[in-house]
Amino acid sequence: MEVGMRRGYNMKSLQLIAESTYTTWAFVVGLSVLWHYRIEQEVPKPYLDEFFHVQQAELYLQGRFDEWHPKITTPPGLYLVSLLYLGFLSVTRLINYVHVADLRRTNLCVAGLIPFHFWFVLNEIVVSYDGYRANHIAVPLMWSLAELNHAVFNICLFPPLFFFYGLYYTDVWSAFAVLTTIQFHQRKWRKLLVAAGIASLLFRQTNIFWIAIYLGGSEVVRELKRGRPGIEYPPSVSVMDVVAGSWQHSCLYDPLVSQASFEDYVKFALSLVAASITGFFQIFPYLRPYLILLAGFGLFILRNGGVVLGDKENHVASIHLAQMLYIWPYFMFFSFPLLYPYILNAFIPQIYIPSPLRTGSTRHQLPRLIVAVPVMGIMLLVVHFNTIVHPFTLADNRHYTFYVFRLLLGHPAIKYLVVPIYFICAWAAMTAFGGLPHVQIPTASTTSPPPTVVSRGKRIRVPPRPSSRSITGRGHRVSTAVMWLLATALSLITAPLVEPRYFIIPWLIWRLHMPSPWPWPTGAEAATKRWKKIRSFPAWCKAVFYLRHDHRLWLETAWFLTVNWAVGYVFLYWGFEWTQEKGKVQRFMW
Secondary structure (H helix, E strand, O other), X not given: XXXXXXXXXXXXXXXXXXXXXXXXXXXXXXXXXXHHHHHHHHOOOOOOOHHHHHHHHHHHHOOOOOOOOOOOOOOOHHHHHHHHHHHHHHHOOOOOOXXXXXXXXXXXXXXXXXXXXXXXXHHHHHHOOOOOEEOOEEOOOEEEHHHHHHHHHHHHOOHHHHHOOOOOOOHHHHHHHHHHHHHHHHHOOHHHHHHHHHHHHOOOHHHHHHHHHHHHHHHHHHHHHOOOOOEEOOOOOOHHHHHHHHHHHOOOOOXXXXXXXXXXXXXXXXXXXXXXXXXXXXXXXXXXHXXXXXXXXXHHHHHHOOOOOOOOOOOOOOXXXXXXXXXXXXXXXXXXXXXXXXHHHHXXXXXXXXXXXXOOOHHHOOOOHHHXXXXXXXXXXXHHXXXXXXXXXXXXXXXXXXXXXHHHXXXXXHHHHOHHHHHHHHHHHHHHHHOOOOEEEEOOOOOOOOOEEEEOOEEEEOOOOOOEEXXXXXXXXXXXXXXXXXXXXXHHOOOOOOOHHHHHHHHHHHHHOOOOOOOEOOXXXXXXXXHHOOOOHHHHHHHHHHHOOOHXXXXXXXXXXXXXXXXXXXXXHOOEEEOOEEEEEEOOEO
């Protein structure tokens, strides 16, 4: 079954969504309940940071809201949710006392809600694709509903997120609140956006960069483009033309990531500044929700005397640029099933690559030396002058980051030798915003009106393009990648401690923006006929697992299930003891 993605939903479409996503929801909830049950059986007492969170939750359940645990740095959102959840259960007489398992179920509830959030957010992102265009007329994009649900299922299984479905930490609800805010931003429900944004700040302070900077910047881009669908810049436009066109017409230079070079990112930044200045009065009314959130967060910092609430001595805000190096191998480790085609196209001649994996674009080759050398030079400087190793990192061998840093610091040269790995992983992750542009899509006829091009600050008509061609540009535009990169950098470089949990929201938003390489551009009826033509079982398997369903989703599913099983098994059954704490089981975790 295929469905066309739309921005509006009626009762019939909502019923279709509910019915088609039931299997996804059932699998996610089933696996989460199983994980929670195993933890309840093997780890019945609070573990690690759960000690602090459980104690604070008990204070809130007793109505002692003026007391705060000195080791807790994040706001009380998790405890307020637990208060509402357990208060409801108490009223309905479902529980007689509070146990750590009851508090953990607060996060388990999210496992039943978050798949629908992922679905709606991903749906709106698919609608926003403007790379499937020919002669500047949008081609209807049809996604297999099974493929969409498969992507949602995989995102729900993201190992660092899935792990905390079963423990009493803030990360799951923090991600849920940010996703809620993003959904309201997509639907332009600005009052609800402010409410959801405030709620997200009750779980983690760094969410301000996602709800105000990322969404606010996206709103600027959206409003500057509104009403200017036919304005574009010619290929190889100069920087001066970009600035002049943006200044005079308040229009953005925003090419597709799949067609952009490093210089295009610089041109976009200059274009955004120029267009924002001249179009300030146009965009300001739409920025009020995000400015309200920023102002409120600023007042909180002034009143609190800092960002964190407790344990301020060990959580001092600092500039930790190396965080923006560590994130790229993190992405590659978890998402290599999605990124491996880009690595293949960069290092292997395309004649040896299966046709569905070929990019067919020189933009997907590694950057030129004139770009790669300075960027890696900056990375080397960051490694040399800004490698911060928090005392907690090397003092606790229960976290996997302990072993990663022991490896990096095992020899003075290792941290420099891995810089090329940082670079390649970063290139692959950013290039993935453009998708795999190898698809034939019929274009509009030459009778369509020609587009308008801005050159030297003037609007020029250009002749129409041929009536059919191979679409090599698709996916997202540079603005999407830049806004994501900016919010990610701001949310990470202020944290001195390196933890996989801090990368969850950056990965979720990045993953939601990964385009599928196999759209359905000809409509549901034609797609259904193509499926009916498949007669043999081997041909059906080849279509389902490779040709007509993104095979990377199957690889991602297998990888996430493997990682979750391995990490879960080690956490539950590979406990160890510290010599200074005999008889107390220590466990490995993210």
